[in-house]
Amino acid sequence: MLAACATPWDPPGLRPHRAELQRHPGQRLFDATPYLLPVRGELIEFFCRWPTDRPLRIHLPQSANRHERRALDAAVVAWESAGLGLRFERVPRPQAEIDVAFLEADQTLRAEGTGFTLADCRLADAGPAAIAGPRLPAQLDRARIRIVRREQDEWSEEDHAYFAGELTGVMLHELAHALGFQGHTQFVDGILARDTKRSTRVGRRILAGEVFREPTLAALYGLPSGVVLSRRGVSIARTEVLDRLLPGRPGPWVRVGDRSGRVFWRAPKGEWGVTLVSVTTARRQPERLVLLPD
């Protein structure tokens, strides 16, 4: 039987950055789902991250009890010390760029498991000239983290200590998404795996005082925000629904999840734009890209 050899991950846009990527042994950026911009007959894959020249304004849930507060704080401090060049500033909710909130039991439908994160990448300009180069004028400008809160009425002190590691792990994981890593790593241990057991192990070690290292995010922050991985041709008819919306507006914002993506604009009462129906299909077979307007 022939072994099906996967094509080595070598996106053309990252070739100039090989030396930088090699500075982060063990990094798994190839497991990331890139941000996707389907525009004017092209599907552009790119990475998006926060600027590092100023602190990121984060809001942690007011309702957190002292055990939860300690667990969440530990995750924030761990990311500050992970070599990404990031600092966080705690702010009231209206000023937050990264808003962290708990989901109570009746709100957990959307969160499959322990939580979810939406991390929005803003394009300053999506005009033909602005996005023609190796780097889009793009950076993250808002993230929302939602964490499922465990029922803890009956908990003892030991229970609180035990589950603090889990919460630290969940927060480390969701913060990774908020910082620009979408998708999950395959077949490896660590904070970027989908399995909560893995992040819990890391969370416990962090609470015990261990140093936190995450080479994949360090590699992402070694690259410029907006770096284009690849451009692939699609029929102009498939991007037309978005192309018609682009001229004359600032933005748009781009978001990508495990299944679908969004290109959208913000409005006082929410957002509007187009949904990229299947991220997997679009990346494997760009000619089958489907955009649905709201």
Ligand SMILES: [Zn+2]
């Ligand atoms: Zn996740």
